[in-house]
Amino acid sequence: MEIYIINGLVLGSIYALIALGINLIWSITDIPDFSQGGIYVISAYVVYFSITTLNLPWYIAIVAAALAGAVMAFCFEKFLYRRWRGRTDHIQLLCAIALFFLLANLAIYLWTAKSLNLEHYIMGKAEIFGVGVSYQRLMIIVVVIVLFILINLFLMKTKTGKAIRAATQDIEVAPWMGIDINKVFSIIFAMGGALSGIAAALVAPVFAVYPMMGELPLLKALVVVILGGKGSLVGTLIAGMGLGILESLGAGYISASYQHGYAFIILLIVLVFKPQGLFGSRKE
Amino acid sequence: MLEIKNLNVGYKGVQVIWDVSFEVKEGEIVAFVGANGAGKSTILKTISGALEPMSGDIIFGGESLIGTPAHKVVSKGMAYIPEGRRVFPYMSVRDNLDLGAFIINKKEDVSKSLERVFELFPRLKERQNQMAGTFSGGEQQMLVIGRALMSAPKFLMIDEPSLGLQPTIVDLVYEALEILHKQGITILLVEQNVQKSLEVSQRGYVLENGRISMEGMSKDLLNNEDIKSVYFGIS
Numbered sequence: 001m002e003i004y005i006i007n008g009l010v011l012g013s014i015y016a017l018i019a020l021g022i023n024l025i026w027s028i029t030d031i032p033d034f035s036q037g038g039i040y041v042i043s044a045y046v047v048y049f050s051i052t053t054l055n056l057p058w059y060i061a062i063v064a065a066a067l068a069g070a071v072m073a074f075c076f077e078k079f080l081y082r083r084w085r086g087r088t089d090h091i092q093l094l095c096a097i098a099l100f101f102l103l104a105n106l107a108i109y110l111w112t113a114k115s116l117n118l119e120h121y122i123m124g125k126a127e128i129f130g131v132g133v134s135y136q137r138l139m140i141i142v143v144v145i146v147l148f149i150l151i152n153l154f155l156m157k158t159k160t161g162k163a164i165r166a167a168t169q170d171i172e173v174a175p176w177m178g179i180d181i182n183k184v185f186s187i188i189f190a191m192g193g194a195l196s197g198i199a200a201a202l203v204a205p206v207f208a209v210y211p212m213m214g215e216l217p218l219l220k221a222l223v224v225v226i227l228g229g230k231g232s233l234v235g236t237l238i239a240g241m242g243l244g245i246l247e248s249l250g251a252g253y254i255s256a257s258y259q260h261g262y263a264f265i266i267l268l269i270v271l272v273f274k275p276q277g278l279f280g281s282r283k284e
Numbered sequence: 285m286l287e288i289k290n291l292n293v294g295y296k297g298v299q300v301i302w303d304v305s306f307e308v309k310e311g312e313i314v315a316f317v318g319a320n321g322a323g324k325s326t327i328l329k330t331i332s333g334a335l336e337p338m339s340g341d342i343i344f345g346g347e348s349l350i351g352t353p354a355h356k357v358v359s360k361g362m363a364y365i366p367e368g369r370r371v372f373p374y375m376s377v378r379d380n381l382d383l384g385a386f387i388i389n390k391k392e393d394v395s396k397s398l399e400r401v402f403e404l405f406p407r408l409k410e411r412q413n414q415m416a417g418t419f420s421g422g423e424q425q426m427l428v429i430g431r432a433l434m435s436a437p438k439f440l441m442i443d444e445p446s447l448g449l450q451p452t453i454v455d456l457v458y459e460a461l462e463i464l465h466k467q468g469i470t471i472l473l474v475e476q477n478v479q480k481s482l483e484v485s486q487r488g489y490v491l492e493n494g495r496i497s498m499e500g501m502s503k504d505l506l507n508n509e510d511i512k513s514v515y516f517g518i519s
Contacts, residue, residue, distance in 0.1 A: 159382075159386070162375070162379055162382065162383060163383065163386060165372070165374070165375060166372045166375065166383050169372045169373060169374055169375065170370055170372055170373075172334070172366075172370075173366060173370045173372075174383075175333070175334070175353070175354035175355040176332060176334075176354055176355075176357075176358060176363070176364050176366070177355075177358065177383045177384060177386045177387075177431075177435075178355050178356075178358040178359060178386045178387035178435065179355055179383075179386055180353075180355045181355070
């Protein structure tokens with residue numbers, strides 16, 4: 001039982017971290033940014049080569065992945081999505097989906113489809129409730145929770161964070177306060193990309209690095225955003241962790257073959273009974 | 285202070301403002317009146333930089349604002365209060381006010397503005413930590429006026445401040461505008477409440493179907509027979 005819960009927390013942390021970036025972007029742009037799944041893949045390769053080819057220490061590799069993710073998302077917004085801002089024909093969404101497949105295929109083209117493995121950043125195990133848990137897995141949970149706290153503080157306490165929230169709540173009025181909406185978009189996308197990059201860096205040693213590694217985490221993260229509620233950080237964290245634990249328990253006690261189906265069953269149930277998500281604001 | 289020259293504005297190719305010219309001199313309150321849909325809000329949105337005119341010029345403090353994006357207009361000393369009491373609903377009153385001072389970097393200037401707003405609307409001071417979305421309509425109107433004042437503007441544009449408010453609150457809002465005017469703020473007011481806005485302003489313009497159909501001293505407009513029959517239903 002405990003082992004399933006801890007594994008679920010690890011998995012759920014990753015869902016929550018990708019979902020956090022997607023949620024921030026979704027709240028202001030109305031785009032479910034599928035390209036984050038591709039950013040996640042490329043960032044994982046950035047980590048792999050930073051460590052294996054460049055011999056960089058793991059913590060620098062994580063920073064490199066965050067930077068790579070931030071730059072990719074920043075550019076996608078600045079040079080692509082921005083052209084179609086305000087359009088209601090879903091062209092931005094199609095562009096995001098295209099980017100996701102493009103990046104995954106870029107990875108196949110550059111590095112072939114074979115999966116690559118990394119050593120754990122921190123060796124060793126801790127004993128929790130009688131279960132041995134690798135430090136690598138614990139690190140994932142801790143880093144994700146710390147990031148959630150930091151981003152929450154940034155949004156609630158800093159001037160820039162408040163400007164971002166204002167723009168999210170009323171994008172038409174925010175400019176009249178002197179807030180540059182283009183800057184807000186750049187910051188949000190860079191943050192989202194960095195979070196996807198960090199997520200990839202954290203899991204790279206636990207799961208393998210391969211071109212299609214982004215697909216399931218992306219879909220689960222999208223489910224987590226909807227479950228937790230658009231605009232709700234706490235909702236995203238709880239929904240992410242909750243989904244991870246449920247999947248892990250489901251795989252353990254019911255059947256592992258259905259592991260990737262549970263998320264979507266829950267999604268449908270929540271959408272029917274509480275379409276704004278479990279913690280969503282009334283606005284949505 | 286503000287001079288509008290031959291302004292033409294349209295949405296997606298449909299022209300709604302036709303060759304509108306007017307001016308607001310320093311120290312004035314100028315009212316724009318007219319029926320719903322006459323184009324009053326469009327004019328304010330265009331001045332504030334949210335809409336780009338098809339042609340014409342907007343000169344503020346001696347320089348043209350054409351091509352200036354909305355977020356740069358506020359630092360020129362102009363604040364705009366749009367119609368509909370657009371508070372940031374999921375933020376506290378205090379955060380809303382702080383956002384009004386987004387362009388102000390000096391902390392002392394922000395607290396000076398804050399004091400001034402609290403003096404004008406003591407209710408906002410009492411309720412600083414309340415979520416703005418839970419405010420009543422009147423309180424939200426006070427908040428958006430207060431938020432606009434936080435940037436210490438010389439010129440204030442306000443769109444339909446009395447819409448949907450009960451008469452006692454309307455009086456309170458208008459009293460506040462008169463106090464601000466006495467403090468030296470020039471005001472451009474857009475209203476469907478013809479009576480109220482012509483009473484408070486010095487000069488007025490009547491907008492009909494996107495064109496200025498009448499202009500003059502507010503007290504003359506108030507006594508104008510056409511205006512009486514159209515807007516007050518008296519003949």
